[in-house]
Amino acid sequence: MEFNPVALFLSAVITLVVGFVWYHPKVFGTIWMRENNLTQEQLRTGNMLKIFGLTYVFSLMITMTLMSLTIHQSGAIGMVGGPPLVESAKPSFAAFMADYGTAYRTFKHGALHGFISGLFFALPVIGVTALFERRSWKYILIHAGFWTVSLTLMGGVICGFA
Structure with a gap:
């Protein structure tokens, strides 16, 4: 399985770019500021x-986690002990990777897993915290929407190009 570290570093920039647009005053920024009692x-x-x-830095950490969620072949590599032990793996591993080493390595597939991560991980984490902080549903949906869009794009870039 080939690996492109540039794609990982670029995918970490996605949170900054999406955040710039998402939290812009003409998109959700004004509502977000009002929900947080913040001023310009x-x-x-x-x-x-x-x-x-x-x-x-935090986005790079998320990128590393998304890599294991979107690239299914990393599970196979983990089964043989990780990248240092790939060369000494049994011949069946090489045959498996020859057959399936690029299966499901598309932007679309990674975007699907990123979206699922946003919906079933980011939304509940943000929701639980916000409920205890007595935050509004607007607050929850603005942040969960940001993370779902960001994770969808990050997952697509990681799976399609990393």
Whole structure:
């Protein structure tokens, strides 16, 4: 199974790009600010290098997890002990990878798994936290929508190009 690390680094940028659009005042930004009791002035006071830098690092962490969810062949590689042991794996592993090494490695397939991750992982995590924080459904849906769109695109890039 070939691996393209550039695709992983690029997929981590997706959260920044989608966030720029999603939280723009003309999209959901105004509603998001109102739901969080924030003003434009308050948002300008943050350390942007820290915020965007850590966002990218966290997005890389998400990318690594999505890789195992979207690329099914990583499960087969894990069965033989990981990349260092692929060369010493039994011949049946090489035959399996020859037959199925590129199966389901498309943008569409990865986007499906990313969407499912957003719907069945991000939404419940955000929902549980928001319910205990007494946040509104608008708050939940804005954040869950952002993560579902981001994870869908990230999953597609990872599975199709990594």
